[in-house]
Amino acid sequence: MRVNQELIDRDRRGFIQSVVTGxxxxxxxxxxxxxxxxxxxxxxxxxxxxxNPINLDANYCFMVDVTGCIGCGNCCVADRKENNVPEGxxxxxxxxxxxxxxxxxxxxxxxxxxxxxxxxxxxxxxTIKEAFFVPKLCNMCEDPSCVQGCPISxxxxxxxxxxxxxxxxxxxxxxxxxxxxxxxxxxxEETKVADKCTWCYHRVRKGKLPACVQxxxxxxxxxxxxxxLESEVSxxxxxxxxxxxxxPELGNEPTLYYINSREEVV
Amino acid sequence: MHWLDDYVKRLLIVLVVGGVVSxxxxxxxxxxxxxxxxxxxxxxxxxxxxxxxxxxxxASCVECHGEINELARGDVHKNISCEMCHTPVSEHVRDGKKxxxxxxxxxxxxxxxxxxCHSKMMGRGEKFPMVDAKLHLEELEVRPTSSCNRCHTxxxxxxxxxxxxxxxxLREKRRALKEERLLEESELRKLExxxxxxxxxx
Numbered sequence: 307m308r309v310n311q312e313l314i315d316r317d318r319r320g321f322i323q324s325v326v327t328g329x330x331x332x333x334x335x336x337x338x339x340x341x342x343x344x345x346x347x348x349x350x351x352x353x354x355x356x357x358n359p360i361n362l363d364a365n366y367c368f369m370v371d372v373t374g375c376i377g378c379g380n381c382c383v384a385d386r387k388e389n390n391v392p393e394g395x396x397x398x399x400x401x402x403x404x405x406x407x408x409x410x411x412x413x414x415x416x417x418x419x420x421x422x423x424x425x426x427x428x429x430x431x432x433t434i435k436e437a438f439f440v441p442k443l444c445n446m447c448e449d450p451s452c453v454q455g456c457p458i459s460x461x462x463x464x465x466x467x468x469x470x471x472x473x474x475x476x477x478x479x480x481x482x483x484x485x486x487x488x489x490x491x492x493x494x495e496e497t498k499v500a501d502k503c504t505w506c507y508h509r510v511r512k513g514k515l516p517a518c519v520q521x522x523x524x525x526x527x528x529x530x531x532x533x534x535l536e537s538e539v540s541x542x543x544x545x546x547x548x549x550x551x552x553x554p555e556l557g558n559e560p561t562l563y564y565i566n567s568r569e570e571v572v
Numbered sequence: 573m574h575w576l577d578d579y580v581k582r583l584l585i586v587l588v589v590g591g592v593v594s595x596x597x598x599x600x601x602x603x604x605x606x607x608x609x610x611x612x613x614x615x616x617x618x619x620x621x622x623x624x625x626x627x628x629x630x631a632s633c634v635e636c637h638g639e640i641n642e643l644a645r646g647d648v649h650k651n652i653s654c655e656m657c658h659t660p661v662s663e664h665v666r667d668g669k670k671x672x673x674x675x676x677x678x679x680x681x682x683x684x685x686x687x688x689c690h691s692k693m694m695g696r697g698e699k700f701p702m703v704d705a706k707l708h709l710e711e712l713e714v715r716p717t718s719s720c721n722r723c724h725t726x727x728x729x730x731x732x733x734x735x736x737x738x739x740x741x742l743r744e745k746r747r748a749l750k751e752e753r754l755l756e757e758s759e760l761r762k763l764e765x766x767x768x769x770x771x772x773x774x
Binding site: 355357373374376377378379380383384387388402403404422423424426434436437438439459460462463464465470472473474475504507508509511512514515517520521523524525 | 603609610611612613616617619620621622623624625626627628629651652653655656660687688689691693694695696697700
């Protein structure tokens with residue numbers, strides 16, 4: 307994620323502007339008698355979490371610890387509610403990998419793993435050697451093919467490095483859905499435009515963790531700023547832990563890292 | 573041949589009119605915030621950032637349920653999200669007031685709630701505490717329909733159990749001490765008896 311002086315300047319200008327208008331607004335309020343309904347509106351908006359300015363100093367990354375995931379499905383439940391994802395569609399899901407003694411790999415994700423994996427797989431005849439769960443979500447590539455594929459710039463990388471969709475501008479041509487090598491994009495059945503995991507951009511800008519990270523009981527999902535040397539992700543990043551990305555050969559440069567991953571994971 | 577032939581003029585007119593039309597079209601049709609941050613609609617970024625929160629975090633419950641929060645912080649479930657077992661904070665509280673009851677899982681469904689995370693199965697790391705519910709309850713000699721909540725309180729599952737364990741340890745220690753003392757006393761008495769015998773003989 308590159309830091310662009312021009313962008314910093316522009317952001318600063320925006321900030322000063324909002325300070326000025328805010329203070330002007332404030333002093334006007336003192337002089338004009340306020341109706342009670344206006345007062346209520348103000349108090350309700352102040353109790354909601356504030357949107358922070360774009361943090362251009364941050365280098366956000368997401369880490370998934372494959373051995374930490376217990377397949378409970380809490381992340382998928384939280385994600386659906388937080389982002390209003392229609393039933394049957396998934397911004398994030400959890401895959402179950404099962405390997406038998408002949409090293410055949412079986413992968414499934416009934417209901418996207420949302421209901422948890424309380425039932426073992428019964429359709430495999432050979433003895434099962436091992437199993438593990440792999441949460442999947444947007445890889446937030448530094449060189450995203452979905453953005454390149456969009457003909458009208460309705461999907462883009464924000465200055466702080468998140469790939470998001472402009473749902474008012476999108477014409478649902480579906481090119482990005484085809485361009486994404488990780489299959490995280492879909493055409494939302496309700497809004498009828500492209501939709502994807504945003505690492506809960508709206509939560510991050512309000513100083514909160516993504517909903518799935520917040521919901522994960524074991525800390526298998528981690529989110530943070532690599533430039534913050536105190537953050538868990540930056541400590542892991544600088545440790546001897548082996549980090550892997552999915553499909554590195556495609557050159558998309560994901561910023562979603564897998565810890566303790568396996569060669570079977572694609 | 574004159575350089576301003578009709579066909580050249582026509583071409584020039586077409587170019588000029590086309591240019592003006594496209595400039596006007598861009599001015600009228602392009603969203604005003606286009607290019608604010610990059611080659612996209614700047615307002616889209618602001619809209620995305622302004623989307624309302626559904627979930628808060630565990631800190632959002634502290635204000636009104638401080639005692640439960642404190643109970644949970646001190647035990648094994650300290651990292652589990654309150655909202656995942658109950659209700660997202662935005663559906664329960666608004667403007668500092670309760671607007672709707674939070675979901676409380678009844679006693680009958682509690683076991684399946686716990687077992688969603690704790691049932692023993694392949695794929696869960698060995699470090700994670702898992703139980704086979706049937707075996708667990710059999711070993712403890714309780715009815716197979718017993719609620720987990722009977723022994724493990726939901727918010728602090730090991731608190732009671734650790735307490736009972738500690739009590740047991742203390743009791744054992746006391747018993748051991750008592751036995752030691754008894755032993756010492758009996759040995760003392762033996763010594764005294766021997767002494768008395770010695771003095772008798774002499």
